[in-house]
Amino acid sequence: MNAAVASAPVRPQSPRLSPRVARFLKGALGVGLLLAAWQISVPLVGMSPYFYPAPSDVVVAFGDLIRKGVLPVYIADSMGRYALGVGTGVALGIVAGIAVGLNRKLSLALSPLFKFLFALVEVAWIPIFVVWFGYGIKTIVLALVYVVFFPVLYNTLLAMRTAPQVLANAVRSLGGSGFDVLRYVILPAALPGMITGLRVAAGFAFRGLVFAEIIAAKTGIGYLIFEGTQTQQTSRTIVGMIVMGLLWLAIDQFYLRPFERATVQRWGLTVDAAQRT
Template sequence: MAVDSAEHTRKAGSGRPARAPAPLHRRAWLRLSRNSAFRTLGPFVPVVGLWWLIAALEVFPPAFFIGPDRVVVEFAELLRKGVLPGYLADSLERLAYGAGFGLAIGIVMGFLTALSLRVRKALWPILLFFQAIADIAWLPIVIVWFGFSLTAVTFVIVYTVVFPLMLAVVSGVEQVPRELVLAARSLGAGRLRVFWEVTVPGALPSIATGVRTGLGYGWRALVAAEIIVGTSGIGFMMFDARRVGDVSQVFLGMVVLGILWYMLDALILAPFEKATVERWGLVRGMEDDE
């Protein structure tokens, strides 16, 4: 009792009123905001609700605008027939080829451009020139060169990925503090060791951002290439559905593309970028804010 009385006297003497408990709705919201499933799916609830409402009110003719229920039915039907899995596998295969070659070429050429003054003087004007040419502008000549083939689509994706990644690598190398390089050399490190232990780690945050950006561009280039030169894939499915007037497959294709990229970015690219940046101390980890 004496301890309780002393504690009560201390609180009363401090002049601070006891904090009232948070309202029930605020506590419920805080609990929901900590749930990973709610953080992922919650923002889409009002979007889907608005979509369904516009379709139900027939703001646009049903032949041109359908609701999410029709998309779900079309998804189940194409899944049952095996059409959607086949198209999806083709799109992912093309993305894997294009992204693999694009990342390899972009990273190597980016480091060569950043570390060699002669290479940079020779390639920098060319880099800026081709960076300004949209990937879709290559499609007519690519069709002439390679026809309607996997090579044509791969070429467009590689072209789209390489240049943003090269710029990111050059930017990352330039951000490495010169003092670190000089300190490593003064301690006896050779050029190769300085490259692997100083330059590459210092440039990794920028490279991670470039990979994420380049693959985003490549994903959009894949869809554009499939629409124009493809004979299968999600982009081709959407274009072929437009030709026969089936808007349900067009809407389904957009939903599938959005979900796939969201999953790829949320599960692989964003964690890779976040871990890389946090690893080298440029930002605080999320646990530091809690």
């Protein structure tokens, strides 16, 4: 037994790579193929870089944006807005969700309104935010708070309803206070809802950020994407799109997934698959 376990990593076909490394290499090959296809297609398409820039143009634009210090500032601005908006939205959504969810009548009364406001996408609020607050950070952050607030609130509310009454009764009969019920029964039940809400919201908010920056900002990744085409520097637009994609993958990989692992999966609660992106 022991010998078999010990020898497991050293398989007979020892030159084979571990599955992780193999998958990474294959993924890298996929990225490489895409880039190669893009580069090869440029002379075939035969359009000016304004219409169809080559990867090499994009690399040059990237170097240029880094050297001038534009890109780091834009990334910092975008991420600052995102963190501020999402953080505020999540905090408000959870607090409001719990406050409303504790009262059944209130929860019944407000659910349809929340549903409507959830359906009223943040994108649709941007014009009136522009009228109210002008172009700038207020409009952007408010749109982000909005887009995060409702999914978190709504999913928290839904999840709180699943808190088993039996457990609440058990805590009560053991002499627990109302706060104990909240702490040990309701909050654990609501947690998957909060995480689901956060996951849905984080994705919407990221696209929302880019859109809001296209409309209402003078810095940031969204602005870079928009400004590139306005000034006939399409390769800058592509740099912006690539940075945007990488940022999202980084947020997903380093913040959302570990967070989910540390909370939901660890406690054996599952997130409703339908709500996931």
